[in-house]
Amino acid sequence: MTIQPKKILLVEDDQFLHELLYDAITQTIGKDNVTVELAVTGNQAIEKLNDLKDKLNLILLDIVLPDKNGFEILEYIKQDQTLHSIPVIVLSNLGQPEEIAKAKALGARDFMIKAESNTSEIVTKARAYLN
């Protein structure tokens, strides 16, 4: 019996950053163990969330995005009966106390400031939620 790879939705509009994160996640956890879906705008994130729904194991969410921002996406997730139980780690370059508090109040489990985090720290945290 084969174990289904875990599925992560990575919402990140910066191409460099999503490529680097994608590589870090798939190389560290292994392509057999994880698949990473990508959304680069807020609307695309909503579409992916609706397509993938309960197949998702983790959401890595940026806040400053085209169309809809991360806070709006968090609200959407919170209101959806299937999505609201999926852990969300916010990966943003915002990160002032009020922004962190707002994200957590909207259901984010963790808030990591990208510029102050290593990819390895992000992958370690993601892995902890996947397990």
Added chain:
Amino acid sequence: MHHLLSRQVKKIFNGESPSSPEFKDFLEVVSNVYNNYDKDHNFLEHSFDVSSKEFQELNNKVLQLVEEIKIEKQSVEKKVVERTAELKAANEHLVALDKAKTEFISVAAHQLRTPLTAIKWIVQLLHKDSEINLKPEQAKQVVKLDEIINKMVKLVGDILNVSQIEEGRFGAKLKEQDILPLLQNILSTVEINAQAKNIKLIKNIPPSLPALLVDEGQFKLALGNIVDNAVKYTQADGQVSVAATTTADNLTITVMDTGIGILPADQKRLFDKFFRASNALKHDTEGTGLGLFIALNIITAHNGQITFRSELNKGTTFIITFPLIKDNK
């Protein structure tokens, strides 16, 4: 003889007044009294007349003065209203400019963070691969690059924090926290820098400390800045000691170094934004002068206090006090 006296004498004596020299002398004396009375009376009347005139003139002058003052007052009041409106408008303009400046800094700093993140992550990848794919010299440069990027990240973070403080949005989210792991975390981060300069880091931290109401991120930032400074401004082979003590009401953290100290003239400006002590500038050109400004704001938001004493070329001691949670007393 006074005309009134003359009439009275005629009336009394029926035209036959005594002719003795004594009586004539007597009449002369009485006549002089009458004349003097008349003179005094006339003088008094004249005086009243003059006073009344002068009083009238004076009164007119006073009334005129009052009127002038009234006009002047109205003019001054009008000027004050106009000037106040001008100052208010100028102040509103300055507040709006300051707000725009702070917002610009905030946006610019956020925007800077994205490319910095990409550079930081790429450098980390290089760093990871350096043992295999890079020459030792190149690997050293990657380490240096990593340090530079981290300094830039810290600088951008500091600028963002200052802009948030100035916007009044740097609110501390205080919750009950075990302080010991936070202190240990700060010290383990600083220890790397201390070891690199062969500075002895002495930790006098009791095995257990009371919990405090803190914002974890801000507490680490404030204390981190102070301990980091102690290491930064202490020469190689020096000493930095960090101690924590509790009293019935407070937890006190003391950070003492054997560093360059602070000039007395610089001490009163130490917590000013962007201020750097003159000897600190010579010692380390890369500081921003924001660390202590941020630390003071955070400690104040935690209802704490920060004081220091310093002696040039001997060292500086910072004393940071936080109130205990009442239940812990």
